[in-house]
Amino acid sequence: MGCGKRSLTMAAVALVCAITVLGAPGMASAAPANPTPTPTPPAAPTTKSGKDLEAVREKLDKLYHDAAVATDAYNAAEEKTGKQSTQIVELAKAIVKGQAKLDSLQDRAGAAARAQYRGGGLPPEAQLWLSDSPQEYLDGAGRVRQGEHGTKGLLAEMKRTQQDLAQYTKDASAQWERLEANRKTRAAAKKKIKQRIAAAEKLESQLEKDEKKRLAKLEEDAAYQAQTAWLSSGVLKEINSKASAQGKKAVEYATAQVGLPYVWGAEGPKSFDCSGLTSQAWASAGHPIPRTSQQQWQQLERVDIKDMRPGDLVIYFADASHVGMYIGDGAIVHAPRPGRTVTITGAGSMPILGVVRPDK
Structure with missing residues (x-):
């Protein structure tokens, strides 16, 4: 095997080995590009006033929202x-298959060249003069013409195979560059997620026990007020659609996960993030959907809130960074954020961006 053959084959083998390494668990964070500076967590509230705790709640919301955006990325x-x-x-x-084909074609071309050499390489006129039988010459000449056509076809096929190999190598190189870029994006997002969650947990840890209770009450009140305002608009009176057969299965799956912990990047079976829950619920219903809340918002059919039915996905916040599944009676099931579990809450408890339907 020549140097060219060895280099192509070894390159192909190296590609497969490298993919195995990149796909191994824990390798995503090996070398993050342009790491996001570690945020400085805010100081703990110095008093127990409602104003200070409200500021803490807003800061926590911001940190967990940033973590959700990074989780989608x-x-x-x-x-x-x-x-x-x-x-x-x-x-x-x-590439490996193409190289093997090229090797075989080159062997055949070599055999043809050797056969021609053994024939002496005499021109047809000389072979006619030397032949004892004109008919034998004519028969031989026909076979020679056929051989020449076959050799031309063989050379053309070798050229096409070489071009294919060059294109395969070019495509693999381009894919490798995109893979490397995504690996860096994934590593940077992972680092940002951990930073935001760590900052939020540190902030919460600085609160006194009674402050944590009051903070939880503030969060409940904010969600209640938002849900009340949403229901007061009369929207629930217009929502009366029934779930499709697949939508019903998706709701059954999602609600069965209530109580399981939120873990960013998780798709079950023991923990979920928000879009991990919705995507797995619909996969269980036999209808796979995009993985992230932003992809779900971009790629699935959008429906008006008044036409919402159980199984539809409610997308939240202007950047589509959160998703829940509508289950009827003005409620959703969702995986809220780190430190929380899959739960049922009011569909209007967060700012609604819109509603999408996985099945038509």
């Missing part, structure tokens, strides 16, 4: 990385 990069890894492996296999 991480999940999207994770999904892309998996697809790109598969594509690179397939390209590597194509």
